[in-house]
Amino acid sequence: MIETITLSPGVTLRGVRDSRFKQGAFSIQLIRPMCDAEAAQNALLPAVLLRGTRRCPDLRSITRQLDDLYGASLSPLVRRIGDCQTTGLYGSFMDDRFALPGDRVLERITAFAREVLLDSPLEEGGFLPEFVEGEKENLISAIESEQNDKRAYSMGKLLEAMCRGDSFGIPRLGRPEQVEAIDAGSLRAHYEKILLESSVEIFYVGSAPVEKAAECFRQLLAGLPGNRAALPAQLPLKPGAKSDLTEVQDVAQGHLCMGFASPITNRDPAFPAMQVLCTLYGGGMTSKLFQNLRERQSLCYSVSSGYYGAKGIMTVYAGIDPATEDAAREEISHQLALCRAGEITPGELTAAREAIVSSLRAVHDSPGAIEGYYATAALSGMGLTPGEYARAVNAVTAEEAAAAARSLEMHTTYFLKGECQ
């Protein structure tokens, strides 16, 4: 059901035609290698583009355009997908069948996206300095605000320590001092360069035939021949040195994060087994971590594990009373040891497989989930459709899940706790 059309060399449209939804969605992503030198610029770019065009010179006129398009939205899209960073736009818009007779929302919103991407007001060859300076301030504030969510902050610290030396350790939005160093001229020069040399991934989901969407997006990129690079390769994790870190802040709760490394990435045939393992270990209310740390020992409200398939990293998070740190660490390790030893009940295995398969089945039920799955799968090297993937998950045995557990090596812990704790 997914159609792939090469619009021009290096520019790929992937589309799903589906008329069940009340809205359509698209993403336009320029694909970059994740690197320290340009992470901040790529993160800043779409916000600057969305500040205004020559025809719509400020935010208010941009919003009015979108209001006229039945409250459509066009927003910055900056993703990390393994060793790639993507920068571009995400649009969603009401389906034509609810619009005024004869109105064509897809044509109008893609034309507007073209204007945003290619018709910025310029000054001395650069972007408008006031747009760039304003958005720099916003981006720095967004980066700094990540510490408002203590869980996300702690997880970020864990990954940064674990992946020192790997692109995965580079902050997705860059560092404040890198943002600070950008100016209107250098950002424009960077944009002109990446517009011509990056491979471009466009994704569309909606009621129009994919060929119709292709016409709209061809016009969007017409006149941009370029000499585009192939998609960057995904590489295995180059881990940093192992460490055991503790940070003290004024917090009410302790945030314990543990990171494990494994050679199994989402390109590996054993990946479905790893995902089943991770789900039965810490993936939901029936998982070993939830049932034991929370339900049996009342050590926490929130406990879970997650897996970064691009790199082969499993993380565990628990929000705990710092007085129980040792007990929590011990139980987290003990439950993993049980998995390694193959102590996985048929109920645990079924629940984990069913949870993953259900969410894969539901991928096709929302435009956002469809875009999220296909637009990232193509880049991460994971070539399976949700259906193929679900079949692989259903075939995973307890022994395969245990083998996946045995491939995990304890790497780094990060613990954030309060001043008097």
Added chain:
Amino acid sequence: MNAYPYPELDETLYRETLECGLAVSVVPKKGFTKKLCYLAVNYGSVHDHFELEGREYRTPAGAAHYLEHKLFDMPDGRDITGEFARLGASVNAFTSYDMTAYYFSCTEHFEENLQLLLDFVYTPYFTEETVEKERGIIDQEIGMNLDSPDSVVFEELTRSLYAAHPIRNPILGTRESIREITPDTLHLIHRAFYTPANMMLCVLGDVEPEAVAALARARLGTENRPTARKLGPPEEAGPIPRSLTRKTMEVPMPTFCAAWRAAPLGRGESAIRQELAAELAAEALFGESSELYLRLYEEGLIDSSFGGGFETLDGCAMLLCSGDSRDPLAVAEAVQAQAEKLLREGIPREDFLRMKRSSLGRRIRALDSFDSTCFRLCAYRFSDFDYFRFPECLASLTAQEALGLLAKTCAPENRAVSIIDPKP
């Protein structure tokens, strides 16, 4: 069940109230794999004062939420989440100020899952030991909220705007108040509010509406048990208790919430009209297409974290905006001044039409989300309104209605600002 078609939304809603009083709504979604089912209770953290069988009761802050946690326990060690999981369903629940809801989503075995949902929500089973054990877990959940600037800034705001309304208490309660909760408290609340007549079963997905009603009917029988009478919340007539509250936390930039206390809206169609009017007023005042948003954004006083709208629940309502800012008081003052300007100059007709068109489009798009649609169908039903009627309501709204709400609400004496400053 009765079918109510909404061609302008491309949906049909099936609705029936069963003999036992349970309201059942089903929106069949042909061709979709996912099914979502809510069993919602018209009861939340603010309903802490009520009368049941001739006696008056007050319950500790956090009791509604505590019950939500403990309702998953079943007699004989039956593991209800495990049973859902083996059927491929994920089950969860939430408690808000005025609603408690238990829900599952699944792609297969819908009827078995529905049976499980009805089973556990209507089986109160609490022991001293299990209620005691939960305290450690909820303590950690409270700790998580105490570390969240967004929660703290809003909770401080509610205490500034209201002198007596229980919205002043956190939904989770406090570490002290939850110590007063016992199995008896939970049994009492379950008996008082978890009556079919005070609840709604709402399903979205490719299911047979009649089958949903039949299953609920078979499980619940015909007895229509009386629901407790909610007492209060008290009408807030006096001045707001505090116009400014400041706290410090580990934040990089001040974060704030500014609100104007509005008169409670009541129920039914007129309340919903006022709510939609108030949302459009908020849009005209400080929405992204407003003159004010552009100015504050360009001056660097707000960033993309800024947003706002109109919030309403039993006995309270407020127009609010929030976000990060280096000078929150300047933002609050600017909104105040802009409200006065808007009231003097009015909203140009074409601007108002554009805002209505945008609001309609965004609401139609939001119907693609099963979760938000299910939630809204329940929340609006509890306010005696059918959510799918929003297009006709929006179509007939006038700028005068929006401005009228603004005029009643946006007075400086109704305003409170809550700020979290960075630690020095």
